[in-house]
Amino acid sequence: MKLHINGDMVEVPDTITTVSGLLEHFELNNKVVMVERNEDILDKETLSETKVEDGDKLEIVQFVGGG
Amino acid sequence: MDRYSRQTLFAPIGKEGQQKLREKHVLMIGAGALGTGNAEALVRAGVGKLTIADRDYVEWSNLQRQQLYSEEDAENRIPKAIAAKTRLSLINSQVEIEAHVLDITPQEMEQLVNNVDLIIDATDNFDTRLMINDIAQKHNIPWIYGACVSSYGISYTIVPGDTPCLNCLLETVPLGGATCDTAGIISPAVQMVVAYQTVEALKILVEDWSSLRRKLVSFDLWVNQQTAIDISKAKKEDCLSCGKNPTYPFLSYENQTKTAILCGRDTVQIRPSVSQTRNLDQLEKMLSGQNGTVEKNPYLLSFTTGEQRLVIFKDGRVLVHGTKDITEAKTLYHRYLG
Known part of the structure; x- marks a missing residue:
């Protein structure tokens, strides 16, 4: 499946079906992130129910602490 | 005096904006990489007063990216707030600079925010940021979140009563994330965050509120990615920091950390x-x-x-x-x- 992630076209395994599965794939599941899917900000509680489909446009922003 | 001529020629600031800038007081929490970058830019731009608070002193590993410090500062272990003030006073003697060598607690935060128009986050931890977030909401002061690690950076401008606050966005205090200690940091990532923070600071200080970015911006300079997303819908009515019945949880004693692991050290x-x-x-x-x-x-x-x-x-x-x-x-x- 092909996804647009942060402006890049990315190929991910078809076994990924949800946003939380995608975050796990990128090892971001334990991180604090904001996710936008097709220009909709996702509530943290809905990440495991929200489906990802071929061609979806996702923006993933991770909160970091350094400075 | 034509010291600020190139800045006043820039129409959105102009002479009027320059005068406003001259009357404003900025509080900078942290004087590391982001702090020194922001401080130098605002002092050169001619802000009226800058208060800097930092708990650390200059070390050799800072010199790669913390632009106000010298080898002599590292050699003598000069507290960052003091070394920053010394250097900044040489850059622009017209700006009043107040330096505090301290680890911020809510009590000190209450004193420091007196007559402050804007707070710039230049800390390296979420404990302090959530404290900044609560004090900013309590006293209705805008603040600018900024952070970076490796070649990645992020920034967001928080305006009380308007945008979501950091507590709305995080929900919890992030633990075990990458730090400058584990992942390192390159100076272009610092400078990029500084640019995002400083430009928003200038807009706020000259009171050009309609020009604020309003998006959460993040980038990774090494892999050539950049994203900006509208998160205004993330504001929560029941948020304990900015909601209808705020309790400002991060200003209470129970939420204070008495020990802290320093980033990059x-x-x-x-x-x-x-x-x-x-x-x-x-x-x-x-x-x-x-x-x-x-x-x-x-x-x-x-x-x-x-x-x-x-x-x-x-x-x-x-x-x-x-x-x-x-x-x-x-x-x-x-x-x-x-």
């Missing part, structure tokens, strides 16, 4: 639960009798023993270098300081 900071001033002369005498080396300047005392080094500040805090383990740090602390 093999170091643990320990802060006594009761505020106290240390007598450095007395400590020098006491520690000279121990198996180690003692060095002292007017602000702090450094005691090296084996692989570890204790740096004891006048305001009571102790930095334990040579460990990331809080328990081990506390053991050393208690061994030498009771």
